[in-house]
Amino acid sequence: MTTGAAIRLDHVAFSYGEAAMNFDAAIEASAITAVMGPSGSGKSTLLNLIAGFETPQAGRILISGMDVTRLEPAARPVSMVFQENNLFAHLSVEQNVGLGRSPALRLAAEDREAVAGALDRTGLAGKEKRLPRELSGGERQRVALARVLVRDRPVLLLDEPFAALGPALRDDMLDLVQGVHEERKMTVVLVTHRPEDARRVAQRMIFLDNGTVAASGETEFFFEPDGPAAFRRYIGTEQKVALPPEIARKTT
Numbered sequence: 001m002t003t004g005a006a007i008r009l010d011h012v013a014f015s016y017g018e019a020a021m022n023f024d025a026a027i028e029a030s031a032i033t034a035v036m037g038p039s040g041s042g043k044s045t046l047l048n049l050i051a052g053f054e055t056p057q058a059g060r061i062l063i064s065g066m067d068v069t070r071l072e073p074a075a076r077p078v079s080m081v082f083q084e085n086n087l088f089a090h091l092s093v094e095q096n097v098g099l100g101r102s103p104a105l106r107l108a109a110e111d112r113e114a115v116a117g118a119l120d121r122t123g124l125a126g127k128e129k130r131l132p133r134e135l136s137g138g139e140r141q142r143v144a145l146a147r148v149l150v151r152d153r154p155v156l157l158l159d160e161p162f163a164a165l166g167p168a169l170r171d172d173m174l175d176l177v178q179g180v181h182e183e184r185k186m187t188v189v190l191v192t193h194r195p196e197d198a199r200r201v202a203q204r205m206i207f208l209d210n211g212t213v214a215a216s217g218e219t220e221f222f223f224e225p226d227g228p229a230a231f232r233r234y235i236g237t238e239q240k241v242a243l244p245p246e247i248a249r250k251t252t
């Protein structure tokens with residue numbers, strides 16, 4: 001059974017040419033942390049730095065106290081699920097999940113058992129032989145989740161993996177993540193545009209603005225009337241439409 005690892009970004013500086021970013025943040029072990037912020041604020045970059053797909057120009061990244069700043073992605077105790085394109089088109093569902101155990105798909109009996117267990121856990125039993133194109137968008141993201149389950153890493157990074165799904169399916173997927181988190185207590189970092197998703201599953205939040213951490217803390221604090229001003233402005237101006245009509249009416 002997994003347990004989570006604390007993540008520390010210690011004065012991490014990174015830039016894509018003009019877009020300079022500076023992250024100083026502590027992410028709690030074994031919690032679900034939601035990362036929110038306007039488009040272009042650096043959410044995906046933050047996850048890519050933790051995963052090792054980007055390398056800081058200055059500063060350090062520590063996972064469980066270990067300096068991973070210069071480690072290859074595969075050497076870090078991290079798995080990541082992207083918004084799309086997580087799967088190999090020419091491999092079946094069970095092969096895509098099996099890659100989580102062995103990149104060469106050399107699977108021992110216990111690996112096959114783990115794959116079957118993860119497919120069962122994610123509601124994909126019976127679809128083992130299908131190709132990704134024979135699945136719905138939600139099912140494809142379930143396969144990506146099943147693969148991270150068999151990898152069983154202490155840190156799970158989710159970069160808006162359910163953004164393309166409808167509301168009911170998105171809620172199902174968030175429930176699945178929450179259920180798996182309760183069982184394994186890995187450290188989950190979830191990028192989302194939706195405050196209601198953060199509120200539903202995350203104990204903690206980080207709000208990014210313009211390439212820096214503008215606020216961080218417990219999720220409930222963000223939604224209190226005296227919560228972080230930058231976040232209040234963000235949900236006030238950009239997310240009003242996300243409120244159910246009856247609540248929106250009451251507040252006007």
Ligand SMILES: Nc1ncnc2c1ncn2[C@@H]1O[C@H](COP(=O)(O)OP(=O)(O)OP(=O)(O)O)[C@@H](O)[C@H]1O
Binds near residue numbers: 019046
């Ligand atoms: N590969 C790249 N090359 C150049 N600039 C990039 C690249 N990826 C991101 N950027 C820039 O870096 C900044 C942060 O981008 P990032 O994708 O991390 O933001 P984000 O908060 O995830 O945005 P969104 O919510 O739109 O996905 C932006 O100014 C973006 O234009």
